[in-house]
Amino acid sequence: NVAHGLAWSFYLGYLNLVLPRLEDSIAEFSAKNLGDPFQTRGFRKLLILLPVNANITHKLEDADTNIRFYDNLPNTEIDRAGVRGRVYKHSVYRILDENRQVHHCVVEYATPLLTLYKMSQESSAAFGERDRREQVLLFYRTLQDILDCSLECRNRYRLILLSDENEDDPHFLSKAILKN
Amino acid sequence: NVAHGLAWSFYLGYLNLVLPRLEDSIAEFSAKNLGDPFQTRGFRKLLILLPVNANITHKLEDADTNIRFYDNLPNTEIDRAGVRGRVYKHSVYRILDENRQVHHCVVEYATPLLTLYKMSQESSAAFGERDRREQVLLFYRTLQDILDCSLECRNRYRLILLSDENEDDPHFLSKAILKN
Numbered sequence: 348n349v350a351h352g353l354a355w356s357f358y359l360g361y362l363n364l365v366l367p368r369l370e371d372s373i374a375e376f377s378a379k380n381l382g383d384p385f386q387t388r389g390f391r392k393l394l395i396l397l398p399v400n401a402n403i404t405h406k407l408e409d410a411d412t413n414i415r416f417y418d419n420l421p422n423t424e425i426d427r428a429g430v431r432g433r434v435y436k437h438s439v440y441r442i443l444d445e446n447r448q449v450h451h452c453v454v455e456y457a458t459p460l461l462t463l464y465k466m467s468q469e470s471s472a473a474f475g476e477r478d479r480r481e482q483v484l485l486f487y488r489t490l491q492d493i494l495d496c497s498l499e500c501r502n503r504y505r506l507i508l509l510s511d512e513n514e515d516d517p518h519f520l521s522k523a524i525l526k527n
Numbered sequence: 528n529v530a531h532g533l534a535w536s537f538y539l540g541y542l543n544l545v546l547p548r549l550e551d552s553i554a555e556f557s558a559k560n561l562g563d564p565f566q567t568r569g570f571r572k573l574l575i576l577l578p579v580n581a582n583i584t585h586k587l588e589d590a591d592t593n594i595r596f597y598d599n600l601p602n603t604e605i606d607r608a609g610v611r612g613r614v615y616k617h618s619v620y621r622i623l624d625e626n627r628q629v630h631h632c633v634v635e636y637a638t639p640l641l642t643l644y645k646m647s648q649e650s651s652a653a654f655g656e657r658d659r660r661e662q663v664l665l666f667y668r669t670l671q672d673i674l675d676c677s678l679e680c681r682n683r684y685r686l687i688l689l690s691d692e693n694e695d696d697p698h699f700l701s702k703a704i705l706k707n
């Protein structure tokens with residue numbers, strides 16, 4: 348089961364490395380940014396977006412004009428498997444709510460869903476569009492189970508499963524993020 | 528099958544992004560480094576190490592004193608799934624052969640093997656040491672098949688499968704790399 352391995356990979360090779368450092372990263376960012384954006388209306392967890400159709404954009408503002416890129420958190424550099432100082436970073440977005448108030452969030456899509464999407468497009472991967480949706484849900488459930496048992500990652504993230512029913516609402520994404 | 532998904536993830540999420548840019552990256556590096564290390568005895572492909580026991584070190588010099596970190600190739604920054612300017616880089620190593628000649632190589636371990644290794648250590652992953660070896664070999668074969676069909680990646684890499692029989696030779700790794 349592809350999703351099972353990708354969920355473990357996402358946890359062991361990414362979330363377990365970056366989530367314990369997130370608080371410090373946000374603190375360092377706030378120290379450098381006058382009027383600490385996270386102190387007013389900011390959310391100090393990593394928001395991880397999981398669209399059920401695995402339809403991922405590379406720039407969140409392309410999906411919703413109420414979302415704007417603000418800045419990146421400071422880089423984390425880790426020696427990994429022969430790559431010296433491999434860089435891990437997160438992006439901070441300014442998100443407008445329905446009252447035009449600004450919120451700052453650290454948000455990104457779950458990258459492994461890109462793999463599921465592209466596999467469903469590659470005939471040689473033996474993986475169709477119907478498998479894809481099923482695998483996204485399996486990825487979500489497996490990841491939930493793994494993270495529920497992880498002491499180091501506790502309370503440092505929020506998994507946001509995005510259904511594809513309201514995609515014609517131009518502000519569907521910002522609302523889904525802020526609901527959390 | 529965990530290895531199947533990890534091989535596709537490694538190709539779709541990494542090799543297919545970085546291998547087409549490798550030649551330019553090396554050219555940019557050579558332009559900045561007097562006495563272009565790659566012109567003398569250098570290898571202009573990405574050498575990807577796959578130890579069958581998935582035993583990966585984060586710094587190659589820890590595995591063999593004939594290997595020394597030299598420098599990193601220039602960063603590549605790509606907007607990926609909401610992360611703005613995600614950084615991709617490779618490390619260049621100076622490797623001594625048995626005649627004490629220096630060779631420069633772009634080399635790294637296949638990071639997904641770290642996931643296989645750690646899964647075999649996590650009881651909740653339902654994945655034992657024996658599965659691990661089998662999965663490394665499946666990862667290798669699947670990756671070979673994918674890359675054989677990839678026009679964009681052709682001739683820009685070398686997969687080096689490392690058996691665990693000669694691990695007591697202190698220069699096993701440098702010899703295995705240079706044999707290629």
Ligand SMILES: Nc1nc(=O)c2ncn([C@@H]3O[C@@H]4COP(=O)(O)O[C@H]5[C@@H](O)[C@H](n6cnc7c(N)ncnc76)O[C@@H]5COP(=O)(O)O[C@@H]3[C@@H]4O)c2[nH]1
Binds near residue numbers: 361
């Ligand atoms: N958002 C995000 N930011 C990151 O920096 C990051 N790094 C990893 N991941 C995701 O975590 C999981 C585990 O990563 P691993 O390194 O074992 O496999 C990685 C790794 O073997 C290789 N790879 C990707 N980016 C790099 C990189 N910069 N340097 C070396 N190898 C890389 O290709 C695999 C798939 O990458 P992604 O498909 O981007 O998703 C990964 C993966 O799902 C990331 N996700």
